[in-house]
Amino acid sequence: MKISKYIFVSLIGLIVVCFSLRDIQGEVNIDTDSKYFEKQSITFILGDDIDTSNPFYYNASLYFTENEKDKTDKVVNGCYTLLDVQKYLLNNRPSNYRAWGKINLVSHGNQYIGLSAKATPDSKRANTEEILKNVEAGNLLNIPSNIIDDKTEIELHGCGLGNNERLLSAIEVAFSDQTSCPNVIASKYFEYFTEDNIDNRNIKRYDADFKMLSYKMGYKPEDHILAKKFAKKFPNENIDWAKAIKNTTAQDKGDVFHFSFDIPLKWVFAYDTEEEAPILKTKKARMEWAKNNPEIMAQLNELELPADDFNWWMRNITVVNEDDSESPALWVKGYCTVMCVLELL
Numbered sequence: 001m002k003i004s005k006y007i008f009v010s011l012i013g014l015i016v017v018c019f020s021l022r023d024i025q026g027e028v029n030i031d032t033d034s035k036y037f038e039k040q041s042i043t044f045i046l047g048d049d050i051d052t053s054n055p056f057y058y059n060a061s062l063y064f065t066e067n068e069k070d071k072t073d074k075v076v077n078g079c080y081t082l083l084d085v086q087k088y089l090l091n092n093r094p095s096n097y098r099a100w101g102k103i104n105l106v107s108h109g110n111q112y113i114g115l116s117a118k119a120t121p122d123s124k125r126a127n128t129e130e131i132l133k134n135v136e137a138g139n140l141l142n143i144p145s146n147i148i149d150d151k152t153e154i155e156l157h158g159c160g161l162g163n164n165e166r167l168l169s170a171i172e173v174a175f176s177d178q179t180s181c182p183n184v185i186a187s188k189y190f191e192y193f194t195e196d197n198i199d200n201r202n203i204k205r206y207d208a209d210f211k212m213l214s215y216k217m218g219y220k221p222e223d224h225i226l227a228k229k230f231a232k233k234f235p236n237e238n239i240d241w242a243k244a245i246k247n248t249t250a251q252d253k254g255d256v257f258h259f260s261f262d263i264p265l266k267w268v269f270a271y272d273t274e275e276e277a278p279i280l281k282t283k284k285a286r287m288e289w290a291k292n293n294p295e296i297m298a299q300l301n302e303l304e305l306p307a308d309d310f311n312w313w314m315r316n317i318t319v320v321n322e323d324d325s326e327s328p329a330l331w332v333k334g335y336c337t338v339m340c341v342l343e344l345l
Helices: 056-066 082-091 126-134 164-174 223-235 243-245 284-290 296-303
Strands: 041-045 073-075 102-110 153-159 183-186 189-196 202-216 256-270 311-322 326-344
Touching: 041 056, 056 073, 056 102, 056 189, 056 202, 082 164, 126 164, 153 164, 153 189, 164 183, 189 326, 202 223, 223 243, 243 256, 243 326, 256 296, 256 311, 284 296, 284 311
Parallel strands: 041 073, 041 102, 102 153, 153 183
Antiparallel strands: 189 202, 202 326, 256 326, 311 326
16 A cells, blocks of 8 residues: 655744834834834634524624723734735734734634634645645745744634644744744633623633533434433533533533534545455445554544544545556545533633
8 A cells, every 4th residue: 555645844943033113204202102012913703603503703703802801903804714814914014013912813623623714715624734735835825024923922712722732833834934933822622702791792701621522423312322421431520411412502600511513534545456455335344444544543543533433434436646647546534523511611
């Protein structure tokens, strides 16, 4: 079997760039213009709400506009990809011409499948591999250090994105010129924005602790069975699992609720001859083959998800190689659903 090739992008150094600031007359009064020296902040809302019962983007936009502690100088809607964000940053410098101090990127997403926002309009969702692939191909832009420098903090706001260190590193690479790199952070909890008083535009932001259970996509167990499975998996947690599985929203600290998302995983394995390519006609054969494939199991172990919780689809195809020759291959896709029970902290 041919060995898959992966491209890894590494940073080779960091240069601290020092520069002086001037106003349009060539000088700044430090006493009266102290704000001139303060680095500015900006928030990008990278999506629109499809489900009105979960106004994640709308509430986040209000939060970063109105909240006294966390509001930013600008809140930008309408940028839906990382490339859109880069173009905006390149064309809209801070008014004091200093590098940005804080950049918030708000997107649905999680530690398993990355951001729901795409890397570019023509790419897939922005996970680690997709971001680095587009950096290597030149589809994402270099951001000079007078816009983002080593003191800039980029914070991702989503669901447990801080548990994926490789994703944070990929964002760091994408938003630098590889001489001056930002500090990229994200919460290891789920982030939840909820209305405290919508008439007064008052939105609260909570971290939410989470417990997860997975099952085959399309084969959801009944709620009482799910509650028993959660209780068995997390015996030391004092959570009303039945209540959490019933609730889909929360309002105050201590509230429990749930939501679910699907995880699709895909591989293509190329072979030298037709005889090497397996023909897997039954569910049992596909499951056993997946469990015995080192590459698949390595990724599942990294995600901490069992192969038995995936629906496996496989078919024999032909792929075109770099030299335009063709090889037999096996197309593999696994589908899993994860239910998260969350508790507002």
